[in-house]
Amino acid sequence: MTAVGPVRIALIGFMGCGKSTIGPLIARNAGARFVDTDSLLVADAGGRSIPDLFADEGETAFRDRESRILAAVCASKEPLVIATGGGTVLREENVACLRSACFVVWLAARPDVILARTARDKGRPLLAGAQTRAEKHARSLSLLGERGPRYQSTAHLIVDTSDRAPVAIAREIERKHSVRDALSLSPLKAVTQ
Numbered sequence: 001m002t003a004v005g006p007v008r009i010a011l012i013g014f015m016g017c018g019k020s021t022i023g024p025l026i027a028r029n030a031g032a033r034f035v036d037t038d039s040l041l042v043a044d045a046g047g048r049s050i051p052d053l054f055a056d057e058g059e060t061a062f063r064d065r066e067s068r069i070l071a072a073v074c075a076s077k078e079p080l081v082i083a084t085g086g087g088t089v090l091r092e093e094n095v096a097c098l099r100s101a102c103f104v105v106w107l108a109a110r111p112d113v114i115l116a117r118t119a120r121d122k123g124r125p126l127l128a129g130a131q132t133r134a135e136k137h138a139r140s141l142s143l144l145g146e147r148g149p150r151y152q153s154t155a156h157l158i159v160d161t162s163d164r165a166p167v168a169i170a171r172e173i174e175r176k177h178s179v180r181d182a183l184s185l186s187p188l189k190a191v192t193q
């Protein structure tokens with residue numbers, strides 16, 4: 001019989017994909033703590049907001065902070081569900097850290113769904129330079145094109161969240177995580193509707 005380890009599920013994906021909505025639902029049902037690396041980063045920076053950190057220190061310094069926070073979270077032994085920032089997968093060290101410590105789930109969504117979810121958002125510095133709706137769409141699509149392959153190759157499981165209720169998505173992730181643990185399978189990789 002294989003020992004089942006503590007739950008450690010990491011959610012990856014683009015801004016607006018539902019990581020901070022779905023993460024707490026999984027955590028509650030799985031008896032794990034929910035952590036959001038963006039929130040931990042802000043707390044670690046003395047409460048300075050992400051747009052302020054980008055403006056004052058630049059993106060590279062933000063990514064350094066992000067990698068440091070992620071490494072600390074991945075080293076923890078407690079049961080966790082982790083929501084990561086949309087750019088976390090850009091660094092190879094973060095990908096290695098996530099894949100070795102967690103069951104990694106990409107919350108994917110169709111571009112039109114993501115564009116609708118991020119349309120009115122003002123707290124995301126990577127989209128802040130875009131003035132018009134069309135510019136914001138173009139910027140999001142370009143980032144999605146760059147990042148899609150990174151999300152895909154980092155994930156053990158891919159779940160399409162477009163047009164689905166968060167509760168149903170959370171349940172599916174829990175179920176697939178439990179199956180993988182119970183059967184001690186190598187990471188599942190599947191696209192589900």
Ligand code: S3P
Pocket residue numbers: 013014015016019038050084085086087088123124125126
């Ligand atoms: C970022 C996504 C944000 C946050 C920062 C950078 C990105 O997190 O980490 O604004 O590079 O996509 P969310 O995905 O939680 O919005």
